[in-house]
Amino acid sequence: MAVVNKQSKKIPPSNYAIGVFDSGLGGLTVVKELIKLLPDEDIVYFGDTARVPYGTKSSESIIRFSIDNANVLISKKVKMIVVACNSSSSYALEVLKEKFDIPIVGVIDPGAQKAIRLTKNKKIGVIATSATVDSGKYVEALKNIDKSVKVTSVACPLFVPLVEEGWSNKKITADVAGIYLKLLKKENVDALILGCTHYPLLKTVISKVMGRKVALVDSAREVAHQVEKLLDQRKNRKRSKQKGALRIFVSDKPQSFMRIAKSFLGCKIDEISCLKKL
Numbered sequence: 205m206a207v208v209n210k211q212s213k214k215i216p217p218s219n220y221a222i223g224v225f226d227s228g229l230g231g232l233t234v235v236k237e238l239i240k241l242l243p244d245e246d247i248v249y250f251g252d253t254a255r256v257p258y259g260t261k262s263s264e265s266i267i268r269f270s271i272d273n274a275n276v277l278i279s280k281k282v283k284m285i286v287v288a289c290n291s292s293s294s295y296a297l298e299v300l301k302e303k304f305d306i307p308i309v310g311v312i313d314p315g316a317q318k319a320i321r322l323t324k325n326k327k328i329g330v331i332a333t334s335a336t337v338d339s340g341k342y343v344e345a346l347k348n349i350d351k352s353v354k355v356t357s358v359a360c361p362l363f364v365p366l367v368e369e370g371w372s373n374k375k376i377t378a379d380v381a382g383i384y385l386k387l388l389k390k391e392n393v394d395a396l397i398l399g400c401t402h403y404p405l406l407k408t409v410i411s412k413v414m415g416r417k418v419a420l421v422d423s424a425r426e427v428a429h430q431v432e433k434l435l436d437q438r439k440n441r442k443r444s445k446q447k448g449a450l451r452i453f454v455s456d457k458p459q460s461f462m463r464i465a466k467s468f469l470g471c472k473i474d475e476i477s478c479l480k481k482l
């Protein structure tokens with residue numbers, strides 16, 4: 205169930221965009237699913253490329269950055285915010301829900317719910333940034349649904365730079381995955397949560413190491429479904445025959461972001477700009 209923050213009784217105009225933020229480009233995995241599911245909605249994406257990665261930062265910094273990001277999106281007229289970053293969702297979701305008067309959706313609960321649906325042997329793996337693993341939020345979310353599941357979490361800090369470098373298909377990435385995922389194979393997990401928005405871009409290599417029997421849980425699709433449900437509940441869908449616009453803002457290096465975003469999303473990007481000041 206999508207959780208609406210307690211103050212969000214006010215319904216913004218339905219032609220406002222869906223706001224999505226991430227520390228960098230990983231949140232585009234959520235944007236891709238949103239475009240598939242809600243093609244008429246406008247989307248405003250903010251990638252904090254000047255301060256990526258968040259996964260190695262302190263909780264105080266992650267909270268501060270997340271508040272800045274939410275403010276950027278609100279200044280662009282959004283009707284809700286999707287926190288498409290596991291590190292931010294782990295530490296800042298509650299703060300954002302307290303602070304801002306629009307619905308805010310994170311990525312942890314949707315991923316946990318899906319993993320519980322998929323596991324048969326009740327052994328679930330979580331791979332994420334160090335910040336997300338240290339927060340213990342996935343373990344908490346999973347145990348809240350089913351106390352009897354065994355959860356093994358592994359931080360994979362090298363995965364983000366490998367993705368940002370565009371090295372998803374290189375041998376070095378497969379070697380790194382082999383080392384990180386060893387414990388999860390030993391623990392015989394049958395569902396593995398990709399607890400970082402960058403990791404769906406490594407699905408092929410992760411699946412090769414884990415084997416086909418292990419279900420990879422990509423929360424992006426689940427998040428998109430929660431967004432749809434939430435907008436329907438609040439009667440806040442745009443409902444237009446026209447395709448929605450996609451506007452992207454970053455805090456640094458818009459050109460390289462544009463290149464990767466275009467090839468990953470495979471759709472028109474209506475605007476991409478760099479915000480120098482947050």
Ligand code: DGL
Nearest residue numbers: 227257258259290291401
């Ligand atoms: N997007 C971040 C997350 O999902 C990963 C990248 C980072 O460390 O900032 O945690």
